[in-house]
Amino acid sequence: MAIVTPGKRPGARIAASKVFGKKFGRGKKTPYAALMLTSLVDVMTIITIFLLMNFSANGEVLYMTKDIKLPDAFHGAQLERAPVISVSADAVTFDGKMVLSTADLEKGDVLNVPELEDALRDEKRRYEQIHSQDPDHPFKGLVNVQADRKIPFKVIKRVMFACNQSGFGNINFAALAKAPEVKVAAQ
Amino acid sequence: MAGAAPTPTGHGGKKALDAELNLVPFIDLLSCCISFLLITAVWTQIAGLQVASSGGPPEAPQKQENTIDVKLLLSEKGYSLSMAGALVEIPKINGKDGVPMYDRKALDEKLKTLKTSLPDQTAITVQPEDAVAYSDLVETVDAAMGQNLKNVTVAPMN
Numbered sequence: 001m002a003i004v005t006p007g008k009r010p011g012a013r014i015a016a017s018k019v020f021g022k023k024f025g026r027g028k029k030t031p032y033a034a035l036m037l038t039s040l041v042d043v044m045t046i047i048t049i050f051l052l053m054n055f056s057a058n059g060e061v062l063y064m065t066k067d068i069k070l071p072d073a074f075h076g077a078q079l080e081r082a083p084v085i086s087v088s089a090d091a092v093t094f095d096g097k098m099v100l101s102t103a104d105l106e107k108g109d110v111l112n113v114p115e116l117e118d119a120l121r122d123e124k125r126r127y128e129q130i131h132s133q134d135p136d137h138p139f140k141g142l143v144n145v146q147a148d149r150k151i152p153f154k155v156i157k158r159v160m161f162a163c164n165q166s167g168f169g170n171i172n173f174a175a176l177a178k179a180p181e182v183k184v185a186a187q
Numbered sequence: 188m189a190g191a192a193p194t195p196t197g198h199g200g201k202k203a204l205d206a207e208l209n210l211v212p213f214i215d216l217l218s219c220c221i222s223f224l225l226i227t228a229v230w231t232q233i234a235g236l237q238v239a240s241s242g243g244p245p246e247a248p249q250k251q252e253n254t255i256d257v258k259l260l261l262s263e264k265g266y267s268l269s270m271a272g273a274l275v276e277i278p279k280i281n282g283k284d285g286v287p288m289y290d291r292k293a294l295d296e297k298l299k300t301l302k303t304s305l306p307d308q309t310a311i312t313v314q315p316e317d318a319v320a321y322s323d324l325v326e327t328v329d330a331a332m333g334q335n336l337k338n339v340t341v342a343p344m345n
Contacts, residue, residue, distance in 0.1 A: 044221060048217055048224065051225065051228060052224065054228065056232075073326075076234020076236050077234065077237065080235070149321055150320050150321070151320065151321040152317060153319045153320075153321070160240045161240070170239070172238075173236040173328065175325050176233065
């Protein structure tokens with residue numbers, strides 16, 4: 001017995017028929033599967049629009065670390081790019097470099113912090129040298145202070161004092177921006 | 188791949204009326220945009236509360252006739268708002284888990300009353316005790332700024 005491929009085998013007359021013959025014809029299937037690209041493009045467009053709306057041209061202004069949990073603020077302004085003093089439970093850092101430990105600031109009653117003041121003065125000197133020929137960008141004495149929410153004011157006070165002594169009079173307290181609560185009138 | 192040029196009909200017959208858009212370059216562009224935006228995205232929104240420090244450089248006096256010296260003291264007991272000789276105490280309240288916390292709502296109301304009676308008032312001095320936490324200080328400054336008291340000075344209590 002002859003070996004044939006499985007499937008329906010019409011008779012010779014039906015296979016030759018122009019009408020019925022097509023039904024049993026074994027046309028070659030294309031090896032390429034057509035993807036539905038429209039839905040994919042839709043999803044990508046929505047993602048792009050969402051990301052564009054949330055895009056921030058300022059970038060990272062602060063050094064976000066796990067040690068520092070910022071408090072919330074509802075009426076804060078956008079943070080400008082400026083030198084950053086970070087105060088965590090362990091250390092005080094200036095622009096990412098450790099200056100001294102927080103425990104040192106909690107001790108004693110004196111206000112001055114020579115290490116931090118020196119770092120701030122260096123920063124001020126550097127800024128003034130860079131912008132010496134640029135009258136459009138005068139030194140504004142702006143500094144960003146980011147501290148953990150549990151840091152006592154005694155430490156913040158000394159940091160602020162150091163800023164003042166070094167000519168950084170405009171202090172920005174960093175906080176997580178929250179939208180103001182919407183008050184719904186009672187019916 | 189799908190989305191290529193119009194399907195050839197062959198035999199030089201009629202051209203198909205439906206033209207397909209070439210989506211491949213469009214998908215390439217979107218992929219690049221998404222990658223770039225995801226890499227450069229900043230997910231945390233940081234706000235800044237600008238304050239002046241009492242020991243800072245002297246600024247030009249902006250004292251107006253319709254303003255008074257307003258001092259807000261933060262102590263272990265709560266807020267003490269002193270203005271024009273009057274002292275208003277706002278004690279701490281029991282918050283979640285029974286932990287005492289500053290009465291932010293009461294402070295908002297007092298500051299609102301102050302702002303209503305003195306619309307030109309923009310200055311306030313916040314004086315926290317040494318033990319006051321940074322979060323309480325920021326919330327207090329935030330409350331003042333919320334009532335349009337934009338010139339906030341932070342000074343030590345003594």
